[in-house]
Amino acid sequence: MSMALFRDWLLSDAPESRRQAACGRAYRGWLSLRHNPLGMAGLLTIVFLLVVSLGAPLLSTQSPDTQHLTLRLAPPSAAHWLGTDQLGRDLYTRLLYGGRITLGMVVAVVAVVAPLGLVVGAVSGYLGGLADRLMMRVTDIFLSIPQLILALAFVAALTPGITSAIIAIALTAWPPIARLARADALTIRDTDFIAAIRLAGASRTRIILRHVMPLCLPSVIVRITLDMSGIILTAAGLGFLGMGAQPPMPEWGTMIAATRGYILQQWWVPTIPGLAILVASLAFNLLGDGLRDVLDPKQT
Amino acid sequence: MRRLRTLAAGAASVPITLFGLVLITFVIGRIVPIDPVIAIVGDHAPPDVIAHVRAELGLDKPLPVQFLIYVDRLLHGNLGRSVMTTHPVTTDIAHYFPATIELATAAILIALAVGIPLGVFAAARQGSRFDHVVRVLSIGGQSVPVFVLGLIFLLVFYVKLGIAPGTGQQSVIYEGMVPYVTGMHVVDAALSGQWDAFEDGLAHLALPALVLAYYSLGYITRMTRAYMIDALRGEYIVTARAKGLSARRILWRHAFGNIAVGLITVIALAYANLLSGAVLTETVFSWPGLGLYLTVSLLNADMNAVLGATLVVGLVYIGLNLLADLAYRLFDPRVR
Numbered sequence: 001m002s003m004a005l006f007r008d009w010l011l012s013d014a015p016e017s018r019r020q021a022a023c024g025r026a027y028r029g030w031l032s033l034r035h036n037p038l039g040m041a042g043l044l045t046i047v048f049l050l051v052v053s054l055g056a057p058l059l060s061t062q063s064p065d066t067q068h069l070t071l072r073l074a075p076p077s078a079a080h081w082l083g084t085d086q087l088g089r090d091l092y093t094r095l096l097y098g099g100r101i102t103l104g105m106v107v108a109v110v111a112v113v114a115p116l117g118l119v120v121g122a123v124s125g126y127l128g129g130l131a132d133r134l135m136m137r138v139t140d141i142f143l144s145i146p147q148l149i150l151a152l153a154f155v156a157a158l159t160p161g162i163t164s165a166i167i168a169i170a171l172t173a174w175p176p177i178a179r180l181a182r183a184d185a186l187t188i189r190d191t192d193f194i195a196a197i198r199l200a201g202a203s204r205t206r207i208i209l210r211h212v213m214p215l216c217l218p219s220v221i222v223r224i225t226l227d228m229s230g231i232i233l234t235a236a237g238l239g240f241l242g243m244g245a246q247p248p249m250p251e252w253g254t255m256i257a258a259t260r261g262y263i264l265q266q267w268w269v270p271t272i273p274g275l276a277i278l279v280a281s282l283a284f285n286l287l288g289d290g291l292r293d294v295l296d297p298k299q300t
Numbered sequence: 301m302r303r304l305r306t307l308a309a310g311a312a313s314v315p316i317t318l319f320g321l322v323l324i325t326f327v328i329g330r331i332v333p334i335d336p337v338i339a340i341v342g343d344h345a346p347p348d349v350i351a352h353v354r355a356e357l358g359l360d361k362p363l364p365v366q367f368l369i370y371v372d373r374l375l376h377g378n379l380g381r382s383v384m385t386t387h388p389v390t391t392d393i394a395h396y397f398p399a400t401i402e403l404a405t406a407a408i409l410i411a412l413a414v415g416i417p418l419g420v421f422a423a424a425r426q427g428s429r430f431d432h433v434v435r436v437l438s439i440g441g442q443s444v445p446v447f448v449l450g451l452i453f454l455l456v457f458y459v460k461l462g463i464a465p466g467t468g469q470q471s472v473i474y475e476g477m478v479p480y481v482t483g484m485h486v487v488d489a490a491l492s493g494q495w496d497a498f499e500d501g502l503a504h505l506a507l508p509a510l511v512l513a514y515y516s517l518g519y520i521t522r523m524t525r526a527y528m529i530d531a532l533r534g535e536y537i538v539t540a541r542a543k544g545l546s547a548r549r550i551l552w553r554h555a556f557g558n559i560a561v562g563l564i565t566v567i568a569l570a571y572a573n574l575l576s577g578a579v580l581t582e583t584v585f586s587w588p589g590l591g592l593y594l595t596v597s598l599l600n601a602d603m604n605a606v607l608g609a610t611l612v613v614g615l616v617y618i619g620l621n622l623l624a625d626l627a628y629r630l631f632d633p634r635v636r
Contacts, residue, residue, distance in 0.1 A: 038436070140313060141320025144621070145614040146576035149594070150324075153610045156598050157328040233445050237580050240447050241595050253445075260451060260584075267455050274448030282443035289439060 032294045039290015045283035053099030060093040064250045073266045082272055086259055091269065094250035095276055101162070101251045102280060105235045106228050108166045109173060114224055117174040121181025121220075122213045126189050126204075136182070139175035147172045148234055155243045162251075165244040169234050173227060180223050184216040218295040225288035229281040236277045252277050314622055321614045325607045326370050330363070332603050339383055339603075379611070380604035384597060389608035392593060397612070398483025399469065400582070400589030404574040406505055407512035412567065415517045419524025424551055426529060434521060441518030446577050450511045450584035457507060465503050467586040474500055508585040515577045516570040523566040527559040534558070561631040568624035572617045 011028070015021035033039050052059060068088035076083045082091040124135040142150070147169075154168035188194060189212070197207055238244030239253025247258055252273040259270040329336075337354045338345075345353075354360050358369040373380070379389035415438075422434040457464035465471060469485045470478070474497045478489045486505060489498035531537070532555050540550045579591035586592065590609055597605035 038439075137313070137316050137320070140317050141324065144317045144321055144618045145324070145610065146573065146617055148576045148579060149610055149613050152579070152594065152598060153325070153328050153606055156601070156603070156606050157332045229443055233443075236445055237447065240445075240580065241583065242599055253447075256448065256451070263451055263455050264459055267459075270451060271448075271455070274445065274451065277445045277448060278443060281445070282440065285439045285443045289435075 029294050033290055036290040036293060038286045039293070042283045042286030042288075042290060045279060046287060049099055049280055049283065050103065052096055053103050056093075056096035056100060060090070060096055062090045062093050064089065064094045064097040065248055066090070073262060073269060075266075076268070083266075083268060085255070085269055086262065091272055094255065095252075095273060098250040098252045098255065098273065098276065099280075101245055101249060102232055102235060102277075105162065105166055105169075106231050109170045109231050110224060110228065112166075112170045113174045113177060113227075114220065117177025118181050118213060118216060118220055120174070121178040121183075122185045122208055122216050124178065125182035125185025126208050126212050128186075128189070132182070135178070139178050142172060142175040143179075145172075147230070148237055151234055151238060152241070152243055155238060160238075160243045160246060162245045162249070165235055165238050168238075169231055172234075173231065177220055177223055177227070180219050181213075181216040184219055185212050188212050188215050222288055222292045222295055225284055225291055229284040229288065232277060232281045232284065311622060311626070314618065317618055318615075321611065321618070322371060322374060323367075325611050325614075326367055328610075329370075329603060329607050330366075332601075336603065339601075374611075379608035382597065382602055382605040382608075384600045384602045384605065389604050392605065393590060393608060393612050395483065396588060396590045396593045399485065399587060400575070400578050400591060402484035402486060403505065403508055403512065403582070403587055403589060404571060404578055406509035407574055408516065408567065408571050410509060410513035411516045411520050411570065414513070415520035416524050416563070418517075419521040420528050420551060420556060422521070423525045423528030423532060424547075431525075434525070438518035438521040441514045441516075441521075444514070445580075446511055446515050447580045447584050449514065450508065450581055453507050453511055454584070464507050465500070467584075469501065469504055469588055470497065471500050471504075508581050508587055511584075512574055512577050512581050515581075516574055519570050519573070520566060524559070524563065527562050528555055531555040531558050561628070564627040564631070565624040568620045568627065572620040575613050575617065 009020065010024045012020065012024065015024055033043070066089060068084060071080070071084050071088045072086060074080055074084045074088070080090050080092065082095065085091055085094065120135055120139075124132045150172045151165070151168040154171060155164045158164035158167065194207065194211060197211060202211075235244055236251075236253030236256075239251045239255075240257045242254075242257060245251030245254050247254055255273040256270045259266075262269050263271075336357065337350055337359065341349055341353055351360075358366055361369070377390055379393070381387070382389050382392055385392055418434050418437070422431045425431055453464075454467070458466050474489075474494075478485060478494060478497050478501075479492055481488045481491055486498060486501040489495075489501050534555075537550060537555060540554050545554075575591075578589060579594060581587065582589045582591035583595050590613065594606060594609040594613075597609065
C-alpha cells in the first residue's frame with residue numbers, strides 16, 4: 001500500500017473497523033501536534049533523552065564510578081567533556097547514567113499509577129453510590145497533604161533509596177489521576193450510547209473496560225505527561241534532600257546535593273545536573289501542554 | 301440560611317479528611333524500622349527500663365488501642381518530644397513555622413504582583429508573541445527545580461554580582477538583636493524599630509522569596525489567563541465595547557472584576573502549594589522555617605518531629621483548601 005493510500009485510509013470519514021477509527025484518530029492527533037512547535041520541542045527532547053540514556057554505555061568511554069583522584073573538579077576538557085566531580089568522576093558519563101535512573105523512576109511510577117488511577121476512577125465514576133463515595137474520600141485524604149511532604153514522610157519510614165522513592169511517589173501520584181478519570185466517567189455514564197450498550201446486554205465489566213475507560217484515556221494521558229515532570233522534580237528533590245537515590249548512584253538530585261558546596265569555585269559541577277533536571281522536566285511539561293491542546297481542548 | 305447550608309456542605313468532608321491524615325501519620329509512625337523506645341532510651345538500656353518506657357508509650361497494647369491513644373494525644377495538642385532538640389514538637393513547630401509563613405507570604409505577594417498582570421495581558425492578546433513568551437515563562441516556572449534555581453540565584457546574585465546577602469535570615473551582626481515576637485524576622489525588626497536590621501532582613505528574604513515566587517508564578521499566570529479568556533468571551537464585554545468604553549476599563553473593571561472571585565481559590569491553592577516548595581527552598585537558603593526543621597529531623601530519623609511537621613503542614617493545607625472552597629461558594633452566585 002502506497003503512502004497516499006495509507007493516508008486516505010487513516011483519514012477516511014467512514015472507518016470500516018474499530019481499528020481504523022482508532023488509528024485515524026491517533027493520526028489526526030499527530031497531525032495537529034506536529035503544528036504545535038512547543039509540544040514538538042518537548043517530544044523531540046524526550047526522544048533525545050531516552051536515546052542518550054539507553055545508549056549511555058555506547059556514548060561514554062568511561063564507567064560512571066571510575067575515580068581519577070588527581071583530576072578532582074577539573075573544568076571541561078577534551079578528555080572530560082563536562083569536567084569531573086569531587087571524586088574525579090567524569091560528569092558527562094554520570095549525567096548519561098543519571099538519565100537512566102531518572103527516566104527509569106518515571107517509567108516505574110507511571111506503570112503503577114496510570115492503570116491504578118484509571119481503573120479506580122472509571123469504576124468509581126461508573127458505579128457511583130457508596131463505592132464511589134468511599135474511593136473519593138480515600139483520594140481526598142491523599143490529596144490533603146502536599147506531594148513532596150507525604151513522599152518524604154513515607155521514605156523516612158521505609159529507609160531512603162530508589163525503591164522507597166518510587167513507592168512513595170506512586171502512593172502520592174495516583175489520586176489526581178483517579179479524580180480526573182472519575183470526572184470523565186461520570187459524564188460518560190449518562191450518555192445514550194452507554195444506555196444502548198447496557199440494553200444490548202453488555203456486562204458491567206465490559207462496559208467499563210471497553211467503553212468507559214477508553215474515553216477517559218485522553219485526559220488521563222495529558223495529566224500523566226504533565227505529572228511526569230512533577231515526578232522528575234519530586235524524585236530529584238528527594239535525592240537532593242538525601243532521601244532518594246543514595247550516593248554513589250549518579251542520580252541528578254543526589255549529584256547536586258553532594259557537590260552544592262562547590263558552587264562558589266566550581267559552579268558548573270552542581271549546575272550541570274541541575275540543568276539536566278530542568279531540561280527533562282521542561283520537556284514533559286511542553287509535551288503535556290501540546291497534548292492538552294490536541295487531545296483535550298476543554299481543559300485549561 | 302441557604303448560604304449557611306452551602307457552606308456546611310463544603311465543610312462536611314473535612315472531618316473525614318482529618319481522620320485520614322491522622323491515620324496516615326499513625327501508619328507511617330508504626331512502619332518505621334526504628335524502635336521508638338530504643339530511640340529514647342538508647343541501645344544499652346536494661347530490659348526493665350525498655351519494658352517500662354514501652355508501657356508508658358502504650359506500645360505494648362494492640363494497634364487499634366494504640367491508635368486511640370495517638371488520637372487522644374493529638375487532641376490534647378501533644379505531638380511528642382523531638383529527640384533532636386529535646387523540646388516538645390509543638391514548641392518547635394510554633395517556633396519555626398512563622399519563618400515559613402513569612403517566606404511564603406512574601407513569595408505569594410511577588411507572584412501575584414507579576415503573575416496577574418501577565419495573565420491578564422496574555423489573555424487580552426491571545427496568540428500574540430507576548431502570549432507565547434508568557435506561556436513559556438510560566439511553563440518554565442513549573443519545570444525548574446526550586447533547589448537548582450536557588451543555587452543559581454545564590455551563585456549569580458551573591459557570589460558573582462555581590463548584590464544580595466548569603467543564606468539565612470539575617471547577617472551575623474544582627475544575631476540576637478531582634479526580640480522574638482511574631483517569629484517573622486522582618487516583622488519583628490520593624491516592631492522593635494530597628495530599621496537597619498529590618499533592611500538586612502528584607503535583603504535576606506529577597507532571594508528565597510523570588511525563587512518561591514517563580515515556582516507559583518506559572519500556576520497563577522496560567523489560571524488568570526484561562527479565566528480572562530473565558531470572561532472576555534462574555535456578551536457583556538461586547539456591550540461594554542459597543543458603549544465605547546476604553547480598552548483598559550473593559551479589561552480591568554469588566555472582565556477582571558468578574559474573575560476576581562475565581563482567583564481567590566487559585567491564590568489559596570497556590571499558597572498551599574508553596575509549603576511544598578518551601579521545604580526545598582529553606583534547605584538551600586538555610587532559612588530557619590518548618591521546611592528546614594522537617595528535613596533536618598528526617599536526616600536524624602527524628603520521627604516525632606517528622607510526623608508532627610507533616611501533620612501541621614497537612615492541617616494548613618486542608619485549611620487553605622477549605623478556605624478556597626468556601627470563598628468560592630460564598631462569593632460565586634452560580635454555585636448557590
